[in-house]
Amino acid sequence: MRDLSGHPELCAINTATLGFQAPIEDVIEAVARAGFGGIAPWRREMEGRDVPAIAKRIRAAGLNVTGYCRSTYIPAADHASFLTNIGANKRAIDDAATLGAYSFVMVVGGLPAGSKNIASARQQMAEGTAILLEYGKSVGVRIALEPLHPVYAADRSCLALLSEALDLCDTIEGSTANPWLGVCADVYHVWWDPNLKRDIARAGTAKRIFGFHVCDWLVPTRDVLNDRGMMGDGVIDVPAIRFEIDAAGYGGLIEVEIFSPENWWKKPMIEVLRVVQERLGSAS
Amino acid sequence: MRDLSGHPELCAINTATLGFQAPIEDVIEAVARAGFGGIAPWRREMEGRDVPAIAKRIRAAGLNVTGYCRSTYIPAADHASFLTNIGANKRAIDDAATLGAYSFVMVVGGLPAGSKNIASARQQMAEGTAILLEYGKSVGVRIALEPLHPVYAADRSCLALLSEALDLCDTIEGSTANPWLGVCADVYHVWWDPNLKRDIARAGTAKRIFGFHVCDWLVPTRDVLNDRGMMGDGVIDVPAIRFEIDAAGYGGLIEVEIFSPENWWKKPMIEVLRVVQERLGSAS
Numbered sequence: 323m324r325d326l327s328g329h330p331e332l333c334a335i336n337t338a339t340l341g342f343q344a345p346i347e348d349v350i351e352a353v354a355r356a357g358f359g360g361i362a363p364w365r366r367e368m369e370g371r372d373v374p375a376i377a378k379r380i381r382a383a384g385l386n387v388t389g390y391c392r393s394t395y396i397p398a399a400d401h402a403s404f405l406t407n408i409g410a411n412k413r414a415i416d417d418a419a420t421l422g423a424y425s426f427v428m429v430v431g432g433l434p435a436g437s438k439n440i441a442s443a444r445q446q447m448a449e450g451t452a453i454l455l456e457y458g459k460s461v462g463v464r465i466a467l468e469p470l471h472p473v474y475a476a477d478r479s480c481l482a483l484l485s486e487a488l489d490l491c492d493t494i495e496g497s498t499a500n501p502w503l504g505v506c507a508d509v510y511h512v513w514w515d516p517n518l519k520r521d522i523a524r525a526g527t528a529k530r531i532f533g534f535h536v537c538d539w540l541v542p543t544r545d546v547l548n549d550r551g552m553m554g555d556g557v558i559d560v561p562a563i564r565f566e567i568d569a570a571g572y573g574g575l576i577e578v579e580i581f582s583p584e585n586w587w588k589k590p591m592i593e594v595l596r597v598v599q600e601r602l603g604s605a606s
Numbered sequence: 607m608r609d610l611s612g613h614p615e616l617c618a619i620n621t622a623t624l625g626f627q628a629p630i631e632d633v634i635e636a637v638a639r640a641g642f643g644g645i646a647p648w649r650r651e652m653e654g655r656d657v658p659a660i661a662k663r664i665r666a667a668g669l670n671v672t673g674y675c676r677s678t679y680i681p682a683a684d685h686a687s688f689l690t691n692i693g694a695n696k697r698a699i700d701d702a703a704t705l706g707a708y709s710f711v712m713v714v715g716g717l718p719a720g721s722k723n724i725a726s727a728r729q730q731m732a733e734g735t736a737i738l739l740e741y742g743k744s745v746g747v748r749i750a751l752e753p754l755h756p757v758y759a760a761d762r763s764c765l766a767l768l769s770e771a772l773d774l775c776d777t778i779e780g781s782t783a784n785p786w787l788g789v790c791a792d793v794y795h796v797w798w799d800p801n802l803k804r805d806i807a808r809a810g811t812a813k814r815i816f817g818f819h820v821c822d823w824l825v826p827t828r829d830v831l832n833d834r835g836m837m838g839d840g841v842i843d844v845p846a847i848r849f850e851i852d853a854a855g856y857g858g859l860i861e862v863e864i865f866s867p868e869n870w871w872k873k874p875m876i877e878v879l880r881v882v883q884e885r886l887g888s889a890s
Contacts, residue, residue, distance in 0.1 A: 476823055
């Protein structure tokens with residue numbers, strides 16, 4: 323397993339970790355100065371801005387773009403809204419291409435308002451993903467499905483299991499030596515899964531691991547969306563999961579993504595980056 | 607599928623639904639008067655009481671006992687504590703026998719304090735379940751494993767998937783025409799699972815469906831433990847899941863279990879039982 327201690331260049335910072343406190347230009351500079359190898363920006367930092375100029379700045383700072391976060395939810399109450407969602411995602415994929423992102427990260431969405439039909443949401447997700455895969459290929463952007471913890475099944479992601487994401491990849495893209503459709507595995511979402519080891523190995527064999535996120539699950543968790551922990555502060559055995567990810571052949575950057583408006587987001591960026599770097603070495 | 611409308615005798619009330627406001631004697635009377643066919647009491651209502659007398663009262667009221675809730679968590683930080691947990695569960699199984707409960711409901715427990723080793727917790731769970739299965743058989747009590755929603759993996763149940771529970775049943779008990787080890791499926795915990803239909807059918811074929819709980823998943827959920835909804839108020843398609851349960855051959859009572867200290871538990875028992883009865887017909 324790669325030793326991350328003293329090797330921030332093997333790691334990336336998802337900008338959500340820093341709480342969107344500063345303009346993206348300042349975030350890029352802080353992340354690069356701290357020695358990290360990559361950055362994963364969010365659409366809120368890009369849309370309405372000069373994306374080519376920001377892309378140039380990221381490259382000039384020597385940073386890779388791991389993933390571009392994230393998709394507009396796909397399932398919709400009617401077909402027109404579904405198509406609107408697809409259109410929004412195509413524009414985001416264009417920006418991902420401009421940024422040179424390794425992948426476009428898809429959080430697929432949950433149940434449309436008023437629906438109790440999760441099977442239908444999944445059907446729409448599959449249909450939408452197939453369209454976006456073709457679009458991504460046409461502009462050179464991989465699509466990374468990020469299964470979310472089942473606690474978000476209703477309102478954020480009807481895609482919950484890593485195995486489910488891999489099944490979807492196989493169904494849509496079939497077996498291929500150079501997949502454009504893959505997964506992004508986040509320890510927060512998958513740590514509890516009894517089939518995790520099996521599914522990481524399967525993803526590796528299929529070359530479908532497009533991203534890997536670390537953080538921690540706090541006990542107690544005060545808010546399942548926004549009370550995510552720094553590696554080492556919770557109950558996830560992050561090194562054990564990273565061992566499986568590395569063993570599965572993943573050679574990409576280890577990305578830190580922590581939603582924590584009540585704690586980490588209130589601290590200065592420089593301090594957060596310092597702690598992240600320390601914990602990547604000691605608890606990841 | 608059985609029509610529950612006007613048929614409370616096909617249904618049972620888990621006493622947690624009524625918020626433990628009244629002595630168990632009053633709860634028994636209220637549930638029986640409302641016409642329900644069964645009741646599922648909790649240990650807090652039994653331990654330190656005259657259990658044979660309460661059992662007699664339940665029988666006199668014409669109620670079946672679906673499940674006895676619930677196990678002491680199994681995984682522990684050391685072997686002595688593990689054995690203490692097993693002992694506590696054996697005493698509870700004795701009470702389940704006295705009550706004539708169809709099964710003893712097991713919520714297996716999460717990670718012991720200070721542990722990040724979910725594999726070890728699962729190993730302890732399996733070892734403990736095997737012991738309790740033998741004990742249950744010796745006193746005539748079935749053991750029902752209740753997989754909990756993965757949001758509780760850290761602190762309440764390292765057993766999260768229905769498939770995982772069924773695998774555990776097969777491993778411990780092997781294939782048998784008359785299983786003593788089975789599962790309790792609660793829509794709150796399993797509704798999101800993409801393999802739900804498959805796993806319910808599997809459980810039915812193996813005759814391992816020992817209990818079935820209904821409630822609803824509210825959006826938003828303010829508290830993942832205690833903000834559970836009345837059937838029809840959330841996003842779970844309860845009738846669709848019950849269709850699968852019935853199709854799998856489950857002929858037992860449909861049990862209503864709703865943790866809701868901020869809402870339903872504040873209402874008079876009689877009102878809650880009235881709404882439950884209505885929603886069993888219209889949304890279950």
